[in-house]
Amino acid sequence: MRIEEGKAVSPSKSPTMADGVERMDNESIKPEKMFTLKKWNAVAMWSWDVECDTCAICRVQVMDACLRCQAESKRDFYGKQDCVVVWGECNHSFHYCCMSLWVKQNNRCPLCQQEWSIQRMGK
Amino acid sequence: MPMPKPEWDPTDSADGGTLSFTASTRIKRDLRCIFNDPPAGIFVVGDESNLRIVHAIIFGVVDTPYEGGFFYFILRCPNDYPIHPPKVKLMTTNAGRVRFNPNLYKSGKVCLSILGTWEGPAWSPALQLSSLLISIQSLLCENPYFNEPGFVKEHVPGDSKRYNEYIRHETLRVAVCGMIENECHLNIPSKLREIMEKTFLEFYDQYVEIIKANIHLHGTELIDPFSKGRFVCQYKALLTRLEKIKGNLMPQSESVSKQASCSSAGDNGNEGNLT
Numbered sequence: 001m002r003i004e005e006g007k008a009v010s011p012s013k014s015p016t017m018a019d020g021v022e023r024m025d026n027e028s029i030k031p032e033k034m035f036t037l038k039k040w041n042a043v044a045m046w047s048w049d050v051e052c053d054t055c056a057i058c059r060v061q062v063m064d065a066c067l068r069c070q071a072e073s074k075r076d077f078y079g080k081q082d083c084v085v086v087w088g089e090c091n092h093s094f095h096y097c098c099m100s101l102w103v104k105q106n107n108r109c110p111l112c113q114q115e116w117s118i119q120r121m122g123k
Numbered sequence: 124m125p126m127p128k129p130e131w132d133p134t135d136s137a138d139g140g141t142l143s144f145t146a147s148t149r150i151k152r153d154l155r156c157i158f159n160d161p162p163a164g165i166f167v168v169g170d171e172s173n174l175r176i177v178h179a180i181i182f183g184v185v186d187t188p189y190e191g192g193f194f195y196f197i198l199r200c201p202n203d204y205p206i207h208p209p210k211v212k213l214m215t216t217n218a219g220r221v222r223f224n225p226n227l228y229k230s231g232k233v234c235l236s237i238l239g240t241w242e243g244p245a246w247s248p249a250l251q252l253s254s255l256l257i258s259i260q261s262l263l264c265e266n267p268y269f270n271e272p273g274f275v276k277e278h279v280p281g282d283s284k285r286y287n288e289y290i291r292h293e294t295l296r297v298a299v300c301g302m303i304e305n306e307c308h309l310n311i312p313s314k315l316r317e318i319m320e321k322t323f324l325e326f327y328d329q330y331v332e333i334i335k336a337n338i339h340l341h342g343t344e345l346i347d348p349f350s351k352g353r354f355v356c357q358y359k360a361l362l363t364r365l366e367k368i369k370g371n372l373m374p375q376s377e378s379v380s381k382q383a384s385c386s387s388a389g390d391n392g393n394e395g396n397l398t
Contacts, residue, residue, distance in 0.1 A: 056249035057206075058149060059152050067145040068143070068144060068145050071144040101206050102206055106247075108247075110247040110248045111247075
């Protein structure tokens with residue numbers, strides 16, 4: 001990072017002095033360094049580029065593990081949480097774990113009450 | 124030997140196990156959702172000793188015969204909540220003597236399809252405590268006579284109006300005076316008691332208005348078309364009772380509000396206990 005505007009005045013000097021220095025040796029003397037960046041932290045934001053739903057059953061985002069898997073902290077070979085998402089023909093998505101408990105009671109989508117049939121599974 | 128409690132009854136403490144992790148987290152989440160965005164006229168506290176139990180007061184909506192009444196419900200969530208719905212009981216029944224609605228039996232049973240106690244759209248795990256309580260609130264409607272299946276038309280002309288007169292009277296007698304006096308010795312959480320007492324004082328003038336508008340009915344016979352019960356309307360006695368309650372609450376409520384302003388914890392304290 002470079003400070004382009006060299007005319008800013010450091011608070012320790014009076015404006016007249018800084019002016020004088022600049023007029024005498026404008027070419028040869030580099031503008032006095034006013035500060036040095038020693039450390040900086042980059043901050044990045046991200047979000048899913050697909051519509052990210054909350055699982056209506058456990059109320060956790062479908063892309064995160066469901067409550068039960070979080071508690072048991074089930075992990076796969078790579079250490080990722082092994083809790084997949086299931087999409088119905090109605091396009092509603094839930095955690096597979098949550099949905100498998102519900103369909104035993106009533107084979108309908110909890111959100112639209114349509115007969116539940118799986119469109120796809122994954123993450 | 125005491126009768127075994129019916130399956131719908133949340134005061135039956137046989138839970139057959141413990142709450143699953145999902146259930147307890149969901150209950151806390153549901154409660155937080157109500158605290159953060161309270162539905163109008165619904166007051167809720169979690170039970171201090173049992174996470175699965177929730178206490179709720181539904182305040183009778185203005186322009187219905189339930190106007191100003193305090194309807195106290197106990198909810199009990201099952202181990203696998205939200206796969207199964209909570210069990211719900213209306214406690215405001217004057218000890219099993221008043222049926223406040225075709226769907227609210229005097230036993231306290233709440234007939235609602237999402238609770239599995241009636242036909243129609245079943246429970247869905249996408250529902251939560253707030254949506255359940257709002258559904259129950261919607262039973263306490265303007266013309267409850269027509270809530271009874273098959274009663275799309277009055278059996279006797281004027282039945283609906285007469286039913287409303289009966290409900291309005293019983294709301295003031297049982298769901299206002301009876302609840303504030305706690306004549307049935309219900310174990311109402313103190314937080315809900317405070318809310319009821321505060322709301323009573325705020326609504327007091329409206330109670331008096333309702334009685335004045337119906338005072339001509341005093342001494343006449345009120346009829347519940349469902350139980351066929353007949354009762355003598357006692358609005359004059361109710362007015363005296365209301366005045367007495369107000370008198371008892373006034374000095375006490377001043378000291379309560381002083382206490383409340385000293386401790387700023389207030390609402391947060393309650394939520395903290397639940398999480």
